[in-house]
Amino acid sequence: MSRRRTLWFWIFVGPFAAGLALFTYVPLLWSVGLSFFDAHNTVTPTHFVGVDNYTAMLSDDAFLASLRTFLLFTAFIVPATYVLALALALMVNRVRRARAFFRSVFFLPAACSYVVAALIWKMSIFNGVRFGLANAVLDFFGADPVAWLSTTDPPWYWLVIVTVRLWLQAGFYMILFLAGLQRINPVLYEAAAVDGARPGWQVLRHITLPQLRATSVAVVLLLVINAFQAFDEFYNLLSDARGYPPYARPPLVYLYYTALGQGQNLGLGSAGAVILALIIAVVTVGQARWFGLGRRNSDG
Amino acid sequence: MDDALVRAGRALRLALLIALALLFLVPFYLLLRNGLSTEQDITSPEWTFFPSGLRWGNVRELFDDSSVPFARSLLNSALIAVATTLGTLVLASLAGYGLARIPYRHADKVFYAILGTLMVPAAVTFVPSFVLVSSLGWISTLRGLIVPTLFSAFACFVFRQYFLGFPRELEDAAQVDGLGYWRTYWLVVVPNARPVFAAVGTIVFIGAWNAFLWPLVIGQDQSAWTVQVALSSFTTAQVVRLHELFVAAAVSILPLLAVFLCFQRWIVAGVERSGID
Numbered sequence: 301m302s303r304r305r306t307l308w309f310w311i312f313v314g315p316f317a318a319g320l321a322l323f324t325y326v327p328l329l330w331s332v333g334l335s336f337f338d339a340h341n342t343v344t345p346t347h348f349v350g351v352d353n354y355t356a357m358l359s360d361d362a363f364l365a366s367l368r369t370f371l372l373f374t375a376f377i378v379p380a381t382y383v384l385a386l387a388l389a390l391m392v393n394r395v396r397r398a399r400a401f402f403r404s405v406f407f408l409p410a411a412c413s414y415v416v417a418a419l420i421w422k423m424s425i426f427n428g429v430r431f432g433l434a435n436a437v438l439d440f441f442g443a444d445p446v447a448w449l450s451t452t453d454p455p456w457y458w459l460v461i462v463t464v465r466l467w468l469q470a471g472f473y474m475i476l477f478l479a480g481l482q483r484i485n486p487v488l489y490e491a492a493a494v495d496g497a498r499p500g501w502q503v504l505r506h507i508t509l510p511q512l513r514a515t516s517v518a519v520v521l522l523l524v525i526n527a528f529q530a531f532d533e534f535y536n537l538l539s540d541a542r543g544y545p546p547y548a549r550p551p552l553v554y555l556y557y558t559a560l561g562q563g564q565n566l567g568l569g570s571a572g573a574v575i576l577a578l579i580i581a582v583v584t585v586g587q588a589r590w591f592g593l594g595r596r597n598s599d600g
Numbered sequence: 601m602d603d604a605l606v607r608a609g610r611a612l613r614l615a616l617l618i619a620l621a622l623l624f625l626v627p628f629y630l631l632l633r634n635g636l637s638t639e640q641d642i643t644s645p646e647w648t649f650f651p652s653g654l655r656w657g658n659v660r661e662l663f664d665d666s667s668v669p670f671a672r673s674l675l676n677s678a679l680i681a682v683a684t685t686l687g688t689l690v691l692a693s694l695a696g697y698g699l700a701r702i703p704y705r706h707a708d709k710v711f712y713a714i715l716g717t718l719m720v721p722a723a724v725t726f727v728p729s730f731v732l733v734s735s736l737g738w739i740s741t742l743r744g745l746i747v748p749t750l751f752s753a754f755a756c757f758v759f760r761q762y763f764l765g766f767p768r769e770l771e772d773a774a775q776v777d778g779l780g781y782w783r784t785y786w787l788v789v790v791p792n793a794r795p796v797f798a799a800v801g802t803i804v805f806i807g808a809w810n811a812f813l814w815p816l817v818i819g820q821d822q823s824a825w826t827v828q829v830a831l832s833s834f835t836t837a838q839v840v841r842l843h844e845l846f847v848a849a850a851v852s853i854l855p856l857l858a859v860f861l862c863f864q865r866w867i868v869a870g871v872e873r874s875g876i877d
Contacts, residue, residue: 305702308702309702309704311781311782312781312785315694315695316691316692317695319747324753328725331725334731388620394613395617402621407864408628409624410806411859412627412853413853414812415810415831416631420631422835425630433630467624528724529723532813535812536812552723552726560730560817570728573726581719581720
C-alpha cells in the first residue's frame with residue numbers, strides 16, 4: 301500500500317521535480333563549474349583557472365559600479381513605490397463612489413510590459429526633443445527642453461527609469477495593501493474612536509500601519525528582489541543603435557553584456573551569476589529573519 | 601463644523617483620486633494618440649492633444665511592412681504564452697496536489713528542494729540557463745523559449761497551499777466510489793478548484809506574454825522573436841518609424857488588456873494569494 305502511494309506521489313510530483321532539477325539545479329551547478337574555467341565562447345572548457353574569475357569580477361570596477369547602481373535604484377524605487385501604493389490603497393479603500401473603477405485604473409498598468417512602457421517613456425513622454433510630452437509641459441511653463449535620457453549631469457535619466465517602474469507596479473502593490481486593509485478588524489477602529497484618536501494621521505500610525513506589518517514586510521521584500529532583477533526598462537530606455545551607455549548599468553545589464561556580448565565570456569559571466577545569486581539569497585534570508593517572517597510562516 | 605470638514609476632506613480625496621487616475625491613464629492615451637497619428641503629427645513642435653485624423657491605416661501598414669516581422673512575432677508570443685500557461689498549470693497543479701495530499705516519507709524534503717529555488721530568481725540565473733539551453737541546441741527555437749520556463753516553483757507553491765485547504769470530504773467520497781488518486785484528481789479535484797487555476801493561469805499568461813530577458817537571450821533569429829523582442833529592436837534601431845512603433849505597441853497590449861479586463865477578479869485573487877501570506 302505504501303509503495304503504491306510512493307509510486308503515485310512520484311507520478312504527480314515527478315515530472316515537475318525532474319524539470320525543475322534539469323532547468324534550475326543543473327544549470328546552477330554547471331555554472332558553478334564554469335565559473336572556475338576560462339570559458340570564452342564554450343560551455344565545455346578545459347582550461348581551469350581556479351578563482352581567477354571571481355577575483356577578476358570582484359575587482360572589476362564595472363561590476364562594483366553595477367552593484368552601486370542597484371543600491372541607488374533601490375533607494376529611489378522602494379520608498380517611492382511603497383508610499384504611492386499605500387496611499388492609493390488607503391484612498392481607494394475609503395472612496396465611496398466608483399471604487400472598482402479606480403482600482404482597475406491603478407492596476408491596469410500591470411498588464412503592460414516593461415518594453416511597451418519604456419517605449420512610451422523614451423519615445424513620447426521623455427523624448428529629449430521638443431515634441432516630447434515632458435518638454436511640451438516645460439515649454440508651456442517657459443522652461444528649456446531637457447535631454448532626459450542622454451544627460452548625466454544632472455542625471456535626469458533616473459527620473460525616467462524610476463517613474464516607469466513606479467507606474468507599472470504601484471497598482472500591483474496597491475492590491476496587496478488593499479487585501480491587507482480588508483483583513484483589519486473594524487473593531488480596532490471603533491475602539492480607537494472611543495479612545496478619542498483623531499481620524500487621519502493618529503489612526504494611520506497607531507492602528508493601520510501596525511496592522512499592515514505583515515503586508516509591508518512582504519511588499520518591501522518583493523520590491524527589493526524585483527529591483528535587483530531590473531533589466532527590461534534599463535535596456536530599452538538606455539540602449540540604442542550604438543549600444544548601451546557606460547552609466548546606469550544594473551547587475552543584470554552588466555551580466556548580459558559580459559556573458560553574452562562580444563567575446564561571450566561565460567566563465568566570468570557564470571562567476572557573476574553565482575555572486576549575484578548568493579547576494580540575493582543572503583538579502584532574502586536576511587530580510588526575512590530581520591522582520592521575523594520565517595517564524596511566522598514556519599508552519600506553511 | 602466637523603461635518604463640513606469631513607465632507608471637504610472626502611471631496612478633496614475624490615479630486616486627488618481622479619487626478620491620479622487621469623495621470624495613470626496618460627501613457628495609454630499616448631499609445632493610442634501616437635499609434636493613430638501620422639509621423640508629422642507626432643513630431644510636430646506644437647503639441648496637439650488629438651491627431652488631425654485617426655489613421656487606422658497604420659495597423660494595415662504595420663502588417664504589410666515586410667521589413668518588420670511583426671505578425672510572426674505576435675504568433676510566436678501567442679504560442680509561447682498559451683503553451684507556457686497550459687504546461688505550467690498541468691505540471692505545477694499535479695505536483696502541488698501530490699505534495700499536499702499523497703503521503704510519502706520524503707515529501708517534506710522534496711517540497712523544500714522546490715521552495716529553495718524561489719530563493720534564486722530565474723533572472724539571475726539566465727547565464728547558466730543559457731549555457732544549458734545552448735548545449736541542448738535549443739537556441740532560437742520555440743522549445744528553448746517554452747520548456748525551461750514551464751517549471752514554476754511559485755505556481756507549485758500556490759497550488760500546494762490551496763490543496764492543503766481543500767475540503768477532504770469530496771475526495772473521501774471519490775475514494776469510496778473506488779476512484780484512485782489519478783481519477784479523483786481529474787474528475788473531482790480539478791473541476792472544484794477552478795478559481796485557483798484561473799488565478800495562476802492569468803498571472804502566468806501575463807508573465808509569459810510580457811517576458812523580455814529570456815526571449816531576448818534565446819530568440820536570437822528574427823524567426824524566433826517574440827512581440828516584446830520585436831518591439832525592443834524597433835525601439836533601439838537606427839531608423840525609428842514612430843507611428844508604426846506606437847501602433848505595434850498598441851496592438852501588442854490588446855490581448856493582455858482583454859485578458860486583464862475579463863479576468864481581473866481572478867488576477868486580484870492570484871496577486872493576493874502570492875502575497876506570501
